[in-house]
Amino acid sequence: MGNVDDDGATFQQSYAKCSNGTTKASTPISNGHIPNQHLAESCRDEQQQPQQQKVPQDEQEEELQQLLLNKQLKFSAPAYTEIRTRSGGLNFKGVSESSYHPAKQAEANGYVSQTGSSCDKFKPSRADGVLSAEQEHYQKTSFEDVPLYTACLTYLGFYLLMILGYINQLLFVPKVATEKGREGYVALYDAFESFYSRYVYRRVRDCWNRPICSVPGDELVLKDRVTDDYGWSFRFTGTETRCLNLGSYNYLGFAAATGPCADDSENRARQDGLAYCSPRSELGNTQLHIDLERLTARYCGVEDAIVFGMGFATNALNLPSLLGPDCLVVSDEKNHASIILGLRLSGATTRVFKHNSMRDLERVLRNGICYGNPKKGGKPWNKIMILVEGIFSMEGSIVRLPEIIALKKKYKAYLYLDEAHSIGSMGPTGRGVVEYFGADPKDVDILMGTFTKSFGSAGGYIAGSKKLIDFLRTNSHAHCYAGSISPPIVQQIYTSMSIIMGEDNTDTGRQKVQQLARNTRYFRRRLAQMGVITYGHEDSPVVPMLVYLFSKIGAVIRTLTTRHIAVVGAGFPATPIMEGRIRFCLSAAHTKEQLDYALDVIDDVSENLGLKYSRKPRDPHPIEY
Amino acid sequence: MWNLKDSAAHLYRQYELVTCINMFEPWEKKLINGIFLLMFVLLVFSSCVYLPSYMDTLIEIIRPAAGSSKVDDLTYVPQRISSM
Numbered sequence: 001m002g003n004v005d006d007d008g009a010t011f012q013q014s015y016a017k018c019s020n021g022t023t024k025a026s027t028p029i030s031n032g033h034i035p036n037q038h039l040a041e042s043c044r045d046e047q048q049q050p051q052q053q054k055v056p057q058d059e060q061e062e063e064l065q066q067l068l069l070n071k072q073l074k075f076s077a078p079a080y081t082e083i084r085t086r087s088g089g090l091n092f093k094g095v096s097e098s099s100y101h102p103a104k105q106a107e108a109n110g111y112v113s114q115t116g117s118s119c120d121k122f123k124p125s126r127a128d129g130v131l132s133a134e135q136e137h138y139q140k141t142s143f144e145d146v147p148l149y150t151a152c153l154t155y156l157g158f159y160l161l162m163i164l165g166y167i168n169q170l171l172f173v174p175k176v177a178t179e180k181g182r183e184g185y186v187a188l189y190d191a192f193e194s195f196y197s198r199y200v201y202r203r204v205r206d207c208w209n210r211p212i213c214s215v216p217g218d219e220l221v222l223k224d225r226v227t228d229d230y231g232w233s234f235r236f237t238g239t240e241t242r243c244l245n246l247g248s249y250n251y252l253g254f255a256a257a258t259g260p261c262a263d264d265s266e267n268r269a270r271q272d273g274l275a276y277c278s279p280r281s282e283l284g285n286t287q288l289h290i291d292l293e294r295l296t297a298r299y300c301g302v303e304d305a306i307v308f309g310m311g312f313a314t315n316a317l318n319l320p321s322l323l324g325p326d327c328l329v330v331s332d333e334k335n336h337a338s339i340i341l342g343l344r345l346s347g348a349t350t351r352v353f354k355h356n357s358m359r360d361l362e363r364v365l366r367n368g369i370c371y372g373n374p375k376k377g378g379k380p381w382n383k384i385m386i387l388v389e390g391i392f393s394m395e396g397s398i399v400r401l402p403e404i405i406a407l408k409k410k411y412k413a414y415l416y417l418d419e420a421h422s423i424g425s426m427g428p429t430g431r432g433v434v435e436y437f438g439a440d441p442k443d444v445d446i447l448m449g450t451f452t453k454s455f456g457s458a459g460g461y462i463a464g465s466k467k468l469i470d471f472l473r474t475n476s477h478a479h480c481y482a483g484s485i486s487p488p489i490v491q492q493i494y495t496s497m498s499i500i501m502g503e504d505n506t507d508t509g510r511q512k513v514q515q516l517a518r519n520t521r522y523f524r525r526r527l528a529q530m531g532v533i534t535y536g537h538e539d540s541p542v543v544p545m546l547v548y549l550f551s552k553i554g555a556v557i558r559t560l561t562t563r564h565i566a567v568v569g570a571g572f573p574a575t576p577i578m579e580g581r582i583r584f585c586l587s588a589a590h591t592k593e594q595l596d597y598a599l600d601v602i603d604d605v606s607e608n609l610g611l612k613y614s615r616k617p618r619d620p621h622p623i624e625y
Numbered sequence: 626m627w628n629l630k631d632s633a634a635h636l637y638r639q640y641e642l643v644t645c646i647n648m649f650e651p652w653e654k655k656l657i658n659g660i661f662l663l664m665f666v667l668l669v670f671s672s673c674v675y676l677p678s679y680m681d682t683l684i685e686i687i688r689p690a691a692g693s694s695k696v697d698d699l700t701y702v703p704q705r706i707s708s709m
Contacts, residue, residue, distance in 0.1 A: 153643045156644060157644055157645035158645070161648070164653050164657070203648040203649070230650050549642065551641075551642050551645040551646075551647050551648045609638075609639075609642060
């Protein structure tokens with residue numbers, strides 16, 4: 001099954017038309033907009049269009065063409081280059097830019113080859129019945145090891161940072177607020193944490209928490225700021241930079257200020273108000289919330305669902321109501337902070353298994369069952385729950401769902417699947433990891449997800465059997481005490497979910513899911529061809545590119561910003577200290593041209609900063625879109 | 626388009642990135658560079674003073690004074706016998 005639907009024929013046709021120049025490249029698929037070529041096609045197909053409608057159509061097409069041209073111009077002019085590259089920033093590796101020969105042009109990256117070579121779009125998968133789940137996982141996931149010299153140099157870099165931080169701390173007073181009259185009191189904060197944030201994080205602080213002044217769709221506008229005293233304080237320069245947005249969780253491109261979702265939300269806000277400021281069980285319940293719950297249940301393929309106002313709170317406040325002190329929880333190593341917080345609040349015994357390792361999971365389960373509850377002298381546990389996420393956002397890896405379901409059935413444990421990132425972005429119709437693997441949603445006991453990532457909204461949900469949801473309606477902290485989702489946000493979720501399911505009678509939802517799958521495959525393959533190390537499964541839209549060193553994270557983010565690309569970097573303590581990474585989040589709103597531009601810039605930057613660590617063989621053939 | 630200055634700049638930038646020096650303030654950069662330079666000079670100086678024969682061999686290998694090419698260095702005989 002996988003992600004890609006077998007509609008390669010339509011895409012090939014459309015791109016053949018593109019390279020001929022008769023139709024324009026598709027405009028970004030934003031909220032509810034139908035891409036240009038389909039509009040043009042449908043207009044051409046319908047014979048009964050009167051003549052006078054052609055004129056505004058042409059004008060609109062001209063406008064769009066001008067816009068596209070402007071975009072291209074905008075993207076090809078760097079503001080200033082912080083790190084001067086040898087080629088001056090404008091040499092693109094694409095063959096087509098340098099040669100005019102038609103045969104050579106067609107061979108460039110991202111275009112369908114004229115010879116019609118067979119693309120291995122469809123690697124065999126378990127759902128097709130060819131490979132076992134384990135083999136498929138190992139074929140499609142890559143976690144390349146760090147080269148030894150890089151590891152040593154990373155440690156050396158950190159030692160230098162620490163030494164200089166200590167010297168700084170000894171000699172100079174930091175520009176932080178201090179409490180007066182507290183001599184002899186125990187320090188409020190952990191010493192290492194404050195040291196780290198003042199002397200390591202502070203130096204590259206300008207790469208995080210950057211203010212924006214537009215909606216973070218496929219592009220965003222960054223407010224420029226400079227620091228005069230090396231990161232202690234910032235001031236705004238007054239200029240703004242328009243960047244390609246590779247950092248937002250905008251998988252299906254619903255984060256836009258225009259379109260049917262935005263219009264519906266606005267109408268709903270006028271009709272029903274902005275917030276009820278009351279929990280669901282008191283005054284915060286409306287028919288809209290009930291409708292949304294029913295729609296979510298249908299979307300996930302289960303009996304019932306319940307929605308909450310905040311995604312983080314869905315995990316943190318519902319795990320205590322589902323688990324108690326006599327339960328065993330087996331959770332993945334790289335689970336999110338919300339899950340860890342919820343588990344700590346619940347008081348259950350937590351055992352950790354190595355990330356995505358089924359052998360370790362089995363070992364932990366067997367130990368748990370054999371030795372029982374040590375607090376009660378070896379008696380059996382009340383329940384055993386396996387906690388995993390659909391897509392792990394820092395690693396880009398996908399959970400091994402078929403094997404976990406098999407293990408869960410063997411050892412009679414419950415399964416809690418946190419699909420925060422994978423709902424809407426995986427599966428042929430966007431129903432998540434469960435659909436991606438072709439599993440039965442009734443096998444997963446508790447399906448949890450958030451509306452923040454793919455639906456362009458806020459909030460979280462839990463879906464499962466009616467018994468579970470009825471239990472949660474009476475016993476969940478978030479349902480009884482926390483405020484409900486505000487009406488315009490519910491409307492946004494409702495509209496976007498209907499679009500994805502295709503219930504608004506357009507093709508937009510399906511196209512978005514397909515576009516995301518194509519973007520993901522293309523981007524990951526191009527990155528692998530370049531030779532940078534990326535982690536994770538080849539189908540996950542979260543792409544972490546490893547840079548290992550702290551200084552490189554800062555340098556890459558700054559350089560990419562000068563080239564009009566906005567990305568997010570992650571270092572210690574969010575990741576292990578050895579593995580600093582740059583994380584790209586792809587979106588269905590990105591067009592191929594934007595991705596090509598981004599990939600060329602990444603290629604240039606990684607060559608100049610030395611990020612091409614990969615020792616795998618690189619694919620010499622150009623990669624089709 | 627390769628020239629020495631660009632190459633040297635590129636190498637210095639790589640050195641800065643790899644040792645995290647590019648994150649530091651200028652006085653810290655000077656301090657660290659100074660310490661590294663001091664250690665390097667110390668290394669070279671002590672190997673010249675305390676191990677003259679080995680240094681001579683090294684120099685012979687890098688830049689043969691007798692004019693013989695590196696190819697027939699397979700069976701290498703040192704030109705100068707160390708005085709013990």
